[in-house]
Amino acid sequence: MDEIVEVDVSLDSGMKFIGRDAEGREVVMDAAPEHGGEGAGFKPMALLLISFGTCTAMDAVSIMRKKKQDVARFSIHLKGTRVADHPRVYSKIEVRFVFFGRDLSEEAARRSVELSQEKYCSVGGMLRKAVPIDIKVETRPG
Template structure:
């Protein structure tokens, strides 16, 4: 996997993936785009959500929505590393069961989500979920 990052101005950069997608990131309190640490947090949520939706759909559960609310704590001193991240899944669907959602979240956390598993080497990561039947 490859990517490139190009300085625009100030502390604003444009990152481009090998697939050609671009993202603006800003180290200046997010004035022009998310900060790199916000991108890391959002990446963990997206990676985990992909797993949860895929696992549930493979189990023939009708998923209508999946949202991940991420909360984090960071050190006060530099480097301002994450010390804790919680991923709270809100999964909506008609045929969802507690057992199925719990299994999907656990599989993502323990086996599939590369981003969260990598971060988990240095950060305490917790998971929670709720189900909305609709």
């Protein structure tokens, strides 16, 4: 059965908006000062990268744990390149996954990210239809 997701976005002041999900959690978004905002919240395109990064990170870390890999820390860095002309979409997205832990398998890390990208991450699945995504995976001690 299909899942319905509903959110509301409302104007707070100036160009600051509040997004709310069905459980009442909020996120603040605001335009830069040169566009009438105060820079007091996320820009929507940055929030898109954060959503993608969080979606695929949750998958990859969960899969690594199921593979009995001792992930002590994890970070993900995303860089989006936007075109100059409106609507200023991303022309490419670069993603670097870094798993930290003792005796981590590079193959397990690579496969975990691959499974996230190919099967589980819905945000990535949407983005891949519109923009090239370059993925790098690292394992480090610690």
